[in-house]
Amino acid sequence: MSKRDFAIIGNGLSGTSLLQSLLNAHPGIICEFEKHVGPQDFNQWKIDSLATDKTWGNKQPIERLLSMGWNKEYIISIVDSFYVINTVRRYSGYADCFKRRYIHRDIAWMNKDVQTKLLWDLNHKIYWAMCERQPGKVIRVVFEDLLTNPKGEALRILEFLNIDYTDLQIDQMVQCAPNNIKYYPKSGTIDQQKATMMYK
Secondary structure (H helix, E strand, O other): OOOOOEEEEEOOOOOHHHHHHHHHOOOOEEEEEOOOOOHHHHHHHHHHHHOOOOEEEEEEEHHHHHHOOOOHHHHHOHHHHOEEEEEEOOHHHHHHHHHHHOOOOOOOOOOHHHHHHHHHHHHHHHHHHHHHHOOOOEEEEEHHHHHHOHHHHHHHHHHHOOOOOOHHHHHHHHHHOOOOHHHOOOOOOOOHHHHHHHHO
């Protein structure tokens, strides 16, 4: 059975890093952290994925890709070469966290509220376009579901990627991820003290 190499694509602050940490705790997965970000480097994703027998992945927030010169259509085309795990977060939690992350930064080119809504909407448009383009190659992971049901979401993702697992491996994935799920509040929002530490 051929391995299903993948990309984690979603808004920043929607669980992309948390999901990358979770998947990297499985012995059969290598998930890179925003590696080869420029659109000119996309072929390197394929080279890296072929260089390992493990299932290979690359976590890339949409905002990061846009800042490095990708456009919407090129992001959508990722699904032609890789399976895609799309992360999403309820808008209220995403907007709240986005504002607190950039509270000390000047986003001069656009009002923060407008930018937040546009990026959140763009993620949905990319997801549905990928689903239409390559049915069966895209799965959506909701940040709040990952917090409240990490084992269930881990199982769902591993089955999507056709990766074997044991109950012990699932437990280790939840417990050993560097961004440990149990430290995230179940509301799906980050408290002010954590936000200060994480996003300074």
